[in-house]
Amino acid sequence: MAERTVPLTIRGGNIVDPGTGFCGPADLFLAGGRVVGLAAPGEQDAVGEVLDVAGRVVCPGLIDLHVHLREPGQSHKETIATGTRAAVAGGFTAVCCMPNTTPVLDRPERLRDLHERLAKHAMCRVYVIGAVCLDNDPERPADLEALARCGCVAVTDDAFPLQTQQQRRNALQRAAAAGLPFVAHCEDKGLSAGGVINEGAVSGQLGVPGQPDRAESEAVAAWLELADCGGRLHLAHISAAASVAAIAGARATWGDRLTAETAPHYFALNEHAVLEHGANAKMNPPLRTEADRKCILQAVKDGLISAVATDHAPHAAEEKARGLMDAPFGVVGLETALGASLSTLPMAITDILARLSSGPAQVLALPGGHLAPGAPADVTILDPEEHWTVVPSAFQSMGRNTPFAGVNLRGRAWATIVGGRLVWHDGHLVDE
Ligand SMILES: [Zn+2]
Ligand SMILES: [Zn+2]
Incomplete structure (x- = not known):
């Protein structure tokens, strides 16, 4: 992903920058892969190429903390x-x-292979979160210092949640020693065992085994007992009200070292979506009750959950066609997250965009998330009022597994600029 050195002037936009707090009409100047600065509309002559954005919202490029790209090894799902x-x-x-x-x-050798693939094929920046254990075996620790040297921005047990307090303690201590945040997939496998959706009214109605919300919240509570290990803990894909309560209760002890994310499906949908979308509404953790949904939404609004991430988890159509019991967990989210957030969150647009840009940047100390001079020239330009219907067959992702199929959303990306290079414009990829 080479940066573009030709200057680009984004003219006539309405800047919404949650990173600096600046909001208002301004022209934005990019050059050398960096933000050069802002000027009042028309005050300074355009430099280089010009993108006229006609009053659209111009914000720092959105950052997703949680994506499954599936490559290497599962390229029938995604690449x-x-x-x-x-x-x-x-x-x-x-x-x-x-x-x-x-x-x-x-x-390291696997990280080096991945970085070679990324250099060839990635359209955006990709930061790598390494595995805390070798081959997901909880008894075989990975060399986290080596992962840090290979550029990993965090380590995780995602999809293979650690189960004992000794494993959790050990993981946090090793991550702290390597200077890496730990991203925890909070799930007590003893409690979730066999459950394919949330345990409750819908699992009862369908006669399928459910996962109780305690499977998540008790694992959250177990992680939160480990503040003495030092380091930074980020809780992935929080879905349950009981987990939010535990996080709120631990804030004083942990301070800024504790952060949490949720995904749009957890504040836009509840367990009833399974009745309509079947296996395309099956993910782990599962969609919860309406009370949980409202609590997650409030936690995003309050900032207790400071990042909205997608947990984008593409699967092949034939895998999801196996039915609710046998289909794999996971839904795609990259192409619906912005619309689902703008449509659902009862918040000022600055605060919604904060949860999708500056908030995630802060969680893992990533570059970007603001448009101050010197920031990476990563910019998203959106139509916040555009109404559109989710049509999975039109996705760029190979995954069609979304619980938002057929849903009307408000708000959509109109253009995406990575390192000063226009890569998405008005519904199309931009080829060089
Ligand atoms: Zn997970
Ligand atoms: Zn995940």
Whole structure:
């Protein structure tokens, strides 16, 4: 992903920058892969190429902390090329990729192979989250210092949640020693065992086994007991009200070292979506009750959950066609996250965009998330009032597994600029 050195002037936009707090009409100047600065509309002559944006919202490029790109090893589900095309179509200029590929991203030679693939195929920035254990075996620790040297921005147990307190403690201590945040997939496998959706009214109605919300919240509570380990803890895909209560209760002890994310499906949908969308509404953790949904939404509004991430998890159509019991967990999210957030969150647009840009940047100390001079030239331009219907067959992602199929959303990315290069424009990828 080469940066573009030719200057670009984004003219006539309405800047919404949650990173600096600046909001208002201004022209934005990019050059050398960086933000040069802002000027009052028309005050300074355009430099280089010009993109007229006609009053659209111009914000820092969106950042997704939780994406499964599936490459290497599962390219029938998604590839680096298609996953990052989906990202830029959805307005994301950077994504963090999860390590549960085949093979697992747990050692330097595999990281080097991935970085070579990324350099060839990625349309946006990709930050790598490494696996905390070798081949997902909780008894075989990965060399986290080596992963840090290979550029990993965090380590995780995502998809293979650690189960004992000794494993959790050990993981946090090792991550802290390597200077890496730990991203925790909070799930007590003893409690979730066999459950395919939330345990409750809908699982009862369908006669399928459910996962109780305690499977998540008790694991959250277990992680939160480990503040003495030092380091930074980020809780992935929070779905349950009981987890939010636990996080709120632990804030005083942990301070800024504790952060959490949720995904749009957890504040836009509840367990009843399974009745309409079947296996395309099956993910882990599952969609919860309406009370949980409202609580998650409030936690995003309050900032207790400071990042909205997608947990983009593409699967092949034939895999999802196996039915609710046998289909794999996971839904795609890169191309619906912005619209679902703008349509659902009862918040000022600055605050919504904060949860999708400056908030995630802060969680993992990533570049970007603001448009101050010197920032990466990563910019998203959106139509916040555009109404559109989600048509999975039109996705850039190979995954069609979304619980938002047929849903009307408001707000969509119109253009995406990565490193000063226009990569998505008015519904199309931009080829050089
Ligand atoms: Zn997970
Ligand atoms: Zn995940």
